[in-house]
Amino acid sequence: MDAIETLQNLLKRLPGMGEKSAARLCYHLIRTDDSYNKALAEAISQLKEKIHPCPICGCYTEEEKCRYCTDTERDQTTLCIVEEPQDVLSIASSGAYNGLFHVLGGAINPLGGVGPENLSFPLLMKRINEGNFREIIIATNPTEEGDTTALYIRHLLKDKPEITLTRLASGLPIGGDLGYADKLTLARSMRGRIRL
Amino acid sequence: MDAIETLQNLLKRLPGMGEKSAARLCYHLIRTDDSYNKALAEAISQLKEKIHPCPICGCYTEEEKCRYCTDTERDQTTLCIVEEPQDVLSIASSGAYNGLFHVLGGAINPLGGVGPENLSFPLLMKRINEGNFREIIIATNPTEEGDTTALYIRHLLKDKPEITLTRLASGLPIGGDLGYADKLTLARSMRGRIRL
Numbered sequence: 001m002d003a004i005e006t007l008q009n010l011l012k013r014l015p016g017m018g019e020k021s022a023a024r025l026c027y028h029l030i031r032t033d034d035s036y037n038k039a040l041a042e043a044i045s046q047l048k049e050k051i052h053p054c055p056i057c058g059c060y061t062e063e064e065k066c067r068y069c070t071d072t073e074r075d076q077t078t079l080c081i082v083e084e085p086q087d088v089l090s091i092a093s094s095g096a097y098n099g100l101f102h103v104l105g106g107a108i109n110p111l112g113g114v115g116p117e118n119l120s121f122p123l124l125m126k127r128i129n130e131g132n133f134r135e136i137i138i139a140t141n142p143t144e145e146g147d148t149t150a151l152y153i154r155h156l157l158k159d160k161p162e163i164t165l166t167r168l169a170s171g172l173p174i175g176g177d178l179g180y181a182d183k184l185t186l187a188r189s190m191r192g193r194i195r196l
Numbered sequence: 197m198d199a200i201e202t203l204q205n206l207l208k209r210l211p212g213m214g215e216k217s218a219a220r221l222c223y224h225l226i227r228t229d230d231s232y233n234k235a236l237a238e239a240i241s242q243l244k245e246k247i248h249p250c251p252i253c254g255c256y257t258e259e260e261k262c263r264y265c266t267d268t269e270r271d272q273t274t275l276c277i278v279e280e281p282q283d284v285l286s287i288a289s290s291g292a293y294n295g296l297f298h299v300l301g302g303a304i305n306p307l308g309g310v311g312p313e314n315l316s317f318p319l320l321m322k323r324i325n326e327g328n329f330r331e332i333i334i335a336t337n338p339t340e341e342g343d344t345t346a347l348y349i350r351h352l353l354k355d356k357p358e359i360t361l362t363r364l365a366s367g368l369p370i371g372g373d374l375g376y377a378d379k380l381t382l383a384r385s386m387r388g389r390i391r392l
Contacts, residue, residue: 002246002247002257002258003239003242003243003246003247003258004243004247004256006239007236007239007240007243010232010235010236010239011236013232014221014224015220015221015224016217016220021212023282023285024211024212025210025211026243027280027281027282028210028211029240029243029244030243030244030247030256030281034244034245036206036209037240037241037243037244038241039206040203040206040207040237040240041236041237041238041240041241042237042241043199043202043203043206044203044225044233044236044237044240045233045234045237045238046199047199047200047203047222047225047226047233048225048226048230048233049230050198050199051198051199051200051226060200060226061198062198062199084223085223085226086219086223089219
């Protein structure tokens with residue numbers, strides 16, 4: 001097996017990468033500047049050595065603790081619970097949130113073999129019991145699994161009436177078109193309508 | 197800039213890779229087995245060191261000469277002219293061709309600044325003059341540039357009536373649908389119709 005085939009076979013294992021895209025990428029890399037290839041190879045090779053989950057919230061960091069957990073400017077009384085580490089970056093970069101985060105590591109999905117015991121609920125409850133949170137925002141995905149997980153969190157916190165529990169709004173995406181919205185999204189945006 | 201951002205910025209420079217796909221790929225690589233990342237990094241890093249163009253036909257090879265030029269089982273009297281090195285693999289793996297190849301390195305495109313002097317025509321003419329070809333198949337793309345290049349090759353070979361010059365058939369793709377075919381393709385497939 002030659003160098004082109006080796007690379008193509010490795011690339012084909014990436015998500016969303018078929019036979020043709022792997023070939024296209026491979027031939028693109030043959031034409032690019034070799035310094036780019038070297039930089040890309042180094043970045044891929046070092047990724048998992050440099051990155052690890054923050055021991056407090058579970059998002060990825062290169063430091064001992066992540067930039068959100070160590071930032072005292074952030075509101076220490078609000079906690080946003082997400083499924084995956086990358087969701088932290090999405091919400092942080094939206095600019096609409098300035099509190100702390102907690103990464104569950106997925107959503108409850110009994111058919112997929114993911115139960116509450118596979119997610120970081122013990123760490124979450126420890127943080128909530130020791131912390132001083134006034135609001136907890138459940139930002140799991142608007143899917144069946146995400147909704148199940150949200151209900152489970154509500155159940156976990158039923159003895160803490162002092163904490164306001166909220167869920168991200170579901171509805172039409174900005175810039176979207178009513179004609180292309182699916183029925184469930186339309187129904188949710190109707191039920192969740194707000195007064196102008 | 198941390199390891200994730202570094203990798204995302206590098207990935208974004210690949211063709212067909214936007215902000216979201218780069219992030220998705222990056223987080224996928226964080227979750228995969230590190231041995232895969234190391235293998236991928238090595239394959240990317242070594243690619244340009246291992247691969248070079250065959251000095252005879254111009255397709256990519258790791259050996260001194262490519263597997264097609266050195267394969268004496270292949271028909272030495274037929275030459276297939278293609279634009280890019282990856283076209284060689286496409287045609288070879290179709291199983292319908294068993295002759296030799298020649299890679300031009302592109303197609304004539306005056307507006308894009310590619311003239312005949314930028315392509316490997318001198319090498320092609322040397323091969324044709326020294327070789328014993330009975331048929332030359334022009335397999336440039338069915339585009340304006342590919343057609344221009346085909347006409348240019350016909351002009352180059354006008355003093356060699358002993359060589360049959362052919363062009364790959366254009367028409368409807370197998371499994372295609374008349375309703376989705378564009379007018380130019382339909383017109384070509386009509387003009388090139390064959391007797392049943």
